[in-house]
Amino acid sequence: xxxxxxxxxxxxxxxxxxxxxxxxxxxxxxxxxxxxxxxxxxxxxxxxxxxxxxxxxxxxxxxxxxxxxxxxxxxxxxxxxxxxxxxxxxxxxxxxxxxxxxxxxxxxxxxxxxxxxxxxxxxxxxxxxxxxxxxxxxxxxxxxxxxxxxxxxxxxxxxxxxxxxxxxxxxxxxxxxxxxxxxxxxxxxxxxxxxxxxxxxxxxxxxxxxxxxxxxxxxxxxxxxxxxxxxxxxxxxxxxxxxxxxxxxxxxxxxxxxxxxxxxxxxxxxxxxxxxxxxxxxxxxxxxxxxxxxxxxxxxxxxxxxxxxxxxxxxxxxxxxxxxxxxxxxxxxxxxxxxxxxxxxxxxxxxxxxxxxxxxxxxxxxxxxxxxxxxxxxxxxxxxxxxxxxxxxxxxxxxxx
DNA sequence: TCTGGGGTCCTAGGACCC
DNA sequence: TCTGGGGTCCTAGGACCC
Numbered sequence: 001x002x003x004x005x006x007x008x009x010x011x012x013x014x015x016x017x018x019x020x021x022x023x024x025x026x027x028x029x030x031x032x033x034x035x036x037x038x039x040x041x042x043x044x045x046x047x048x049x050x051x052x053x054x055x056x057x058x059x060x061x062x063x064x065x066x067x068x069x070x071x072x073x074x075x076x077x078x079x080x081x082x083x084x085x086x087x088x089x090x091x092x093x094x095x096x097x098x099x100x101x102x103x104x105x106x107x108x109x110x111x112x113x114x115x116x117x118x119x120x121x122x123x124x125x126x127x128x129x130x131x132x133x134x135x136x137x138x139x140x141x142x143x144x145x146x147x148x149x150x151x152x153x154x155x156x157x158x159x160x161x162x163x164x165x166x167x168x169x170x171x172x173x174x175x176x177x178x179x180x181x182x183x184x185x186x187x188x189x190x191x192x193x194x195x196x197x198x199x200x201x202x203x204x205x206x207x208x209x210x211x212x213x214x215x216x217x218x219x220x221x222x223x224x225x226x227x228x229x230x231x232x233x234x235x236x237x238x239x240x241x242x243x244x245x246x247x248x249x250x251x252x253x254x255x256x257x258x259x260x261x262x263x264x265x266x267x268x269x270x271x272x273x274x275x276x277x278x279x280x281x282x283x284x285x286x287x288x289x290x291x292x293x294x295x296x297x298x299x300x301x302x303x304x305x306x307x308x309x310x311x312x313x314x315x316x317x318x319x320x321x322x323x324x325x326x327x328x329x330x331x332x333x334x335x336x337x338x339x340x341x342x343x344x345x346x347x348x349x350x351x352x353x354x355x356x357x358x359x360x361x362x363x364x365x366x367x368x369x370x371x372x373x374x375x376x377x378x379x380x381x382x383x384x385x386x387x388x389x390x391x392x393x394x395x396x397x398x399x400x401x
Numbered sequence: 402t403c404t405g406g407g408g409t410c411c412t413a414g415g416a417c418c419c
Numbered sequence: 420t421c422t423g424g425g426g427t428c429c430t431a432g433g434a435c436c437c
Contacts, residue, residue, distance in 0.1 A: 014437095018437090038405080039405095040404095040405075041404065041405045041406095042405090043405070043406085044437095056405090056437085057404060057405060057406095058402075058403095058404080059402070059403065059404060062402060062403085062404095101436085101437080102407085102408080102436080102437050103407090103437080104437075105437080183435090183436085184410095184434085184435065184436085185435085186434060186435045186436080187434090187435090188433085188434060188435085189434075189435085217411080217412075218411085218412085219410080219411045219412070220411080220434085223411095242408070242409090243408085243409075243410095244408070244409085245407095245408095246406090246407070246408080247406080247407085248405085248406060248407080249405095249406085250404090250405060250406085285429085285430095287430095295403080295404075297432085297433090298431080298432085299430090299431065299432075300430085300431085301429075301430055301431075302429095302430095303428085303429060303430085336405090336406095338406085340407095340408085
């Protein structure tokens, strides 16, 4: 165990230009050519296209302007999902400690595998070779002592690379890098730092934490201070579940009839509700998102007393929120509408959770309680203690003695 | 340059409870 | 009866990531 702290044994594996690479793999005519996946907007660009200045999210007509022979292909999300599944199979075959970050990247903890599988660098080499031969895709791997540094390393090693940052070289590697390389530094934070003459990670590291928090706020300041000193104790976490499920749709400019917006929103509700049911999740917080003609955004949230994945229940809430915004929408013009459902829980009934609001912990009562609640709210309902239960006038069902 | 669709995390204020 | 402090929940907005 003690060696985990001293050894570079966390891998960050990241597929290169994922969508575009899948397209080039499946259509030999696309290989070696600048490829963009998208339609209207570039979702992903191949390295040939990136070298010519194409990047996501760039409007298609601009991408074509800077790259005259760009090949634009429509996305095939099913193919990407399948390729991702195959790559994650290789991850899970490498180590049980896999934390997925997105469809195309994950952290792997290989600290316990020295005797079985060898040094982390050897494991990383085999992982890259297996993904290439079994899935036909290039994957870049960064190896370091912390998650954060492994991710920075893979970013530096792209494309199709492998980079190990040994523990005694961490700051030497990190400090010359531009601040934008830090995970969590986007355009806004980068600009704020540049305005103060701070361009490298080393310059961030030279600042007191109090200085950074005053500049960027408590959360960002602490985060940045820790990262600049390579302090990142977070372990690789297995079995994380996502906290929200949503969908959205861009509408383009121009006036839309309000009825059309309602119909669009209902379509989105239906899509989200189906995905929730397929994933066996129910949620309590319904958020409707708006983007206006001037690109400003707003979100309106409503939290229900009980979680649901019912299309009609979610639709009722979503439509009432939309109607309440009608005046604003008509004045400002709408260019995007979206819905996400958060506060997710599992649909599997967990008796301990259900008893929470009642203060009943007697195990002999569990089955009766569950039955009573099922009768009243349906098998999908989970009851949890919250202010809203009380505010909504929720009454504890009569339980048999 | 004028912007898609899927997410995560943080902050801040107000309501409410103990 | 008055007052205070700490904690949780909710809403809204913003930054960031792929």
